[in-house]
Amino acid sequence: xxxxxxxxxxxxxxxxxxLNQVDKFPSIGKEVLASHMTLTLGSxxxxxxxxxxxxxxxxxxxxxxxxxxxGDHIIASLKSRGVDTENINRSVKQNTGATIVLNFxxxxxxxxxxxxxxxxxxxxxxxEVLKHSRHxxxxxxxxxxxxxxxxxxxxxxxxxVGLTTSLDPQWDPAEKWNLNLKELLPYVDIFMPxxxxxxxxxxxxxxxxxxxxxxxxxxxxxxxxxxxxxxLWENNELIHQTSxxxxxxxxxxxxxxxxxxxxxxxxxxxxxxxxxLEFGALTGAINTTRSGGTNAFENLSLVKMIAKSSFNYxx
Ligand SMILES: Nc1ncnc2c1ncn2[C@@H]1O[C@H](COP(=O)(O)OP(=O)(O)OP(=O)(O)O)[C@@H](O)[C@H]1O
Ligand SMILES: [Mg+2]
Numbered sequence: 001x002x003x004x005x006x007x008x009x010x011x012x013x014x015x016x017x018x019l020n021q022v023d024k025f026p027s028i029g030k031e032v033l034a035s036h037m038t039l040t041l042g043s044x045x046x047x048x049x050x051x052x053x054x055x056x057x058x059x060x061x062x063x064x065x066x067x068x069x070x071g072d073h074i075i076a077s078l079k080s081r082g083v084d085t086e087n088i089n090r091s092v093k094q095n096t097g098a099t100i101v102l103n104f105x106x107x108x109x110x111x112x113x114x115x116x117x118x119x120x121x122x123x124x125x126x127x128e129v130l131k132h133s134r135h136x137x138x139x140x141x142x143x144x145x146x147x148x149x150x151x152x153x154x155x156x157x158x159x160x161v162g163l164t165t166s167l168d169p170q171w172d173p174a175e176k177w178n179l180n181l182k183e184l185l186p187y188v189d190i191f192m193p194x195x196x197x198x199x200x201x202x203x204x205x206x207x208x209x210x211x212x213x214x215x216x217x218x219x220x221x222x223x224x225x226x227x228x229x230x231x232l233w234e235n236n237e238l239i240h241q242t243s244x245x246x247x248x249x250x251x252x253x254x255x256x257x258x259x260x261x262x263x264x265x266x267x268x269x270x271x272x273x274x275x276x277l278e279f280g281a282l283t284g285a286i287n288t289t290r291s292g293g294t295n296a297f298e299n300l301s302l303v304k305m306i307a308k309s310s311f312n313y314x315x
Contacts, residue, residue, distance in 0.1 A: 005084065006057040006268050008133035008163075010125055010154070011045020012117035012143045013063040013088070014097035015070045018253065018292060022102050025109065034102075040292045041077040042099050043117075044139040044170050047254040047293035050081040051283065052261035054297040057268060060084035060133065062125055064116040070096035071116075081294070087129050091116050103251055112173070114143055122150040130157065135164045135268060139257065141179065142172040152180065155187035164267075166190040168260050169197055177201045185218045190267065192260055194224040207231060211238070220273070222263060224256050224284070232277050241277040244285035244311045254293020259284030261297075282313055 019034035026032045041050060045063070053059045061083055065071035067090050074096065075085050097115030101108050130136070136158040141148055158165050167188045169179065177200045185191055191214075195207060198221075204210035211221060211233050221233040229243040262283030266276040283297075286306045290296035297303055307313040 003134050004058070004132040005060045005129075005134070007049075007052060007059045007135045007137055007264065008062060008087075008129050009045050009049040009052075009059060010062045010120075010136065010138045010147070011049075012043045012097070012114070012120075012140050013046050013061075013065055013074050014043045014099055014112065014115065014117060015073060016040050016042030016099050016101050016253070016292065018101040018103055020103045020251070020291065022104060025102070025104075038292060039073070041074060041294055043097075044168065044254070044257050045137075046074065046078065047257040048137065048139055048168070048261050049083050050078060050294045051258050051287075051297040052265055053082045054300055054303060055261060055265040055283070056300065057265050058084075060087050060129060062087045062120070062129060064089045064091060064094070064120040064124070066090070066094050066096040066116045067092050068096050070098060077294070081297070087126070089120075089124060091119065094119060101253065103253070105249075105251075108251070108253065112143070114145075117143060118145050120144060121146040122154050125154065127161075130161045130163060133163060135166070135264065137166045137168075137260070137264060139168040139260070140170040141167065142170065142174065148179070152183045152187065155184060159187045164189045166192055166260070166264055168192040168256065169201065170256075171197060172200070175200070177203075181214060182217055185214060188219065190220045190222055190264070191218060192222045192224070192263070194226075194256055198223055222277070222280070224259055226252070226255070230259065230277060230281055230284075232273050234273060239274060239277060241274075241281045243281055244313070246285050246288050246310060249288045250291050252288050253291070255284045255287045257293055258287035258297065279315075282307060282311060285311060
């Protein structure tokens, strides 16, 4: 059967209010100034979905929003990038979440109000949407408190229906890192943490010892490491991908999600591990040439233009 969607993204949705060029970190009782402000589509899952759609994959989103202006803004942003929004619930009881981002060069401090995203549950993922998709991706598992207890069941079901699967765990704001990887990873074809998340999740000191702890039950493990590039482990083989050198980083918001979108796009095109890694590193680097997570991915021509002009890469 020809599937309606290449990827179903199950995830959190919020706006990002990004304050750039903040004088210094604010302290209690004091006020500091920022020189720029942008209101943009936030959330790891939404950045991933948008950029994947721009790259040419057919994407649908399962998520939860409030009936408010931020919710309307998110729907309009996703639609403008071609993401199907028919599987997004609008709740009258909760507000749409928001993240306030204080941006300092390549690093940032964030405060998130999760809002409606907390109430998304496995019941919101219909059998229909799984049947009509080739691949399931979930991001920010620790923000999705309505999903996390059923996450093994969700991935098991997706595999039974015949989908391939990926998971980017993202940061645990509680820093408890409570996720049963031994039960979950057998159903996750591509596990995509960054290096700090991986070592935190496995309570390991470095990449090698973290992988040693997972290798008896994991499939592909893709590990992102900022401007130091990325790794892919599978079947006892570890590949390293250097990053594309960007001399003028605007910010790295969403670089990991853009990396994921490039990787998964090529994975669904049947490309090799090495090709997927290289393209992920390219889309991660492209992300850093514009502010926010989606501005460099407005359309495919822009992505190709940046690839050529900033990284001398043609595709
Ligand atoms: N400054 C940079 N220059 C070039 N490439 C970069 C840079 N920062 C990130 N990348 C590319 O993007 C990939 C993902 O970035 P990163 O390691 O920051 O992910 P992350 O920590 O998951 O980010 P996020 O906060 O978006 O979730 C890196 O592996 C690298 O290939
Ligand atoms: Mg990340």
